[in-house]
Amino acid sequence: MNASHHPSDDLLVSYAAGSLDEPSSILIATHLSLCPVCRGVVAKAEGIGGELIEEIDPSDIGASALDAVLARLDEQEEFVSAAVETVDEGADDPVSIPRPLKDYLPGAIKSLPWRWLGPGVRYTAIHTEAKGPKVGLLRIAPGTKVPMHGHSGDEMTMVLAGGYTDATGNFQRGDVEAADDGLVHQPVADAGEECVCLVVTEGELQPTGMIAKVLQPFFRF
Ligand SMILES: [Zn+2]
Structure with a gap:
């Protein structure tokens, strides 16, 4: 597709x-x-x-x-x-990782050092040489609502597996969403399959609303 x-x-x-x-x-x-x-x-x-x-x-x-x-x-x-x-179909990995990304990962998706960020959400950083935006992978359990948040800088997300929906549309494998500091959104992972995304963030994510403020640590990648 x-x-x-x-x-x-x-x-x-x-x-x-x-x-x-x-x-x-x-x-x-x-x-x-x-x-x-x-x-x-x-x-x-x-x-x-x-x-x-x-x-x-x-x-x-x-x-x-x-x-x-x-x-x-x-x-x-x-x-x-x-x-x-060289799109790698990765027989031992549930997520097929294209080569340009695979070269940056030390191992299969499931073997990476995943950090718990909040209910149903885990993150792992990808190491790059230069200072600048951060890049990493997010795993979001099926049906999980990521708390409403804004952005203090640009954020780019690309779906690798599963999908999610926010006010701007539905995103599936290969889809890219660019959010700037004007966008406040609440992505919801599609039901049925874990959503795995590649995320590039420039500034801190900014939670909005009461509940999101309680979950503030959630946004500190
Ligand atoms: Zn394209």
């Missing part, structure tokens, strides 16, 4: 240009491995980038700078095609 919620073109073009931070790149690369539509957008962006470079007179920028840019474009292409070809 193809994704119906996609990252913005801005994000895809930044990814193609190699200018996204590492946590966001992991999420976008994982989405690309499941989404032919966005792979098309990225390929087009890379093509345009390549054409622009071909039009530049090499004597203007020096051969080594041009080589560096061309090498960078080749790398991006290889990365995207590697991501496409």
Whole structure:
């Protein structure tokens, strides 16, 4: 099944240009491995980038700078095609993890060090080199209501298994939801299957309402 919620073109073009931070790149690369539509957008962006470079007179920028840019474009292409070809069906794992994400995980989903965050919700951080947004995985038990919360920075979520629904729609495997500091939402995991999401968070999540305030520790990833 193809994704119906996609990252913005801005994000895809930044990814193609190699200018996204590492946590966001992991999420976008994982989405690309499941989404032919966005792979098309990225390929087009890379093509345009390549054409622009071909039009530049090499004597203007020096051969080594041009080589560096061309090498960078080749790398991006290889990365995207590697991501496409190696979706791992993971026989011993209930969740099939696309290669760009699998490379960051020390083991199978169930073997990761899951931290209890609240009733029905567990989180594990994914280690990245650079400082910046945090990236991790959330497991939400079927039917669990995640407390209403806002955001002090951007948050991106991509579903890997199961699904959830909030006021903006229903999200299934491959779907991406981007929340900025204007969105207050209360995701509810679909019944019947555990929901596993990849989450990139920039600021702290901010609980709203009485009950959520009591559950404040829940939001400290
Ligand atoms: Zn897409």
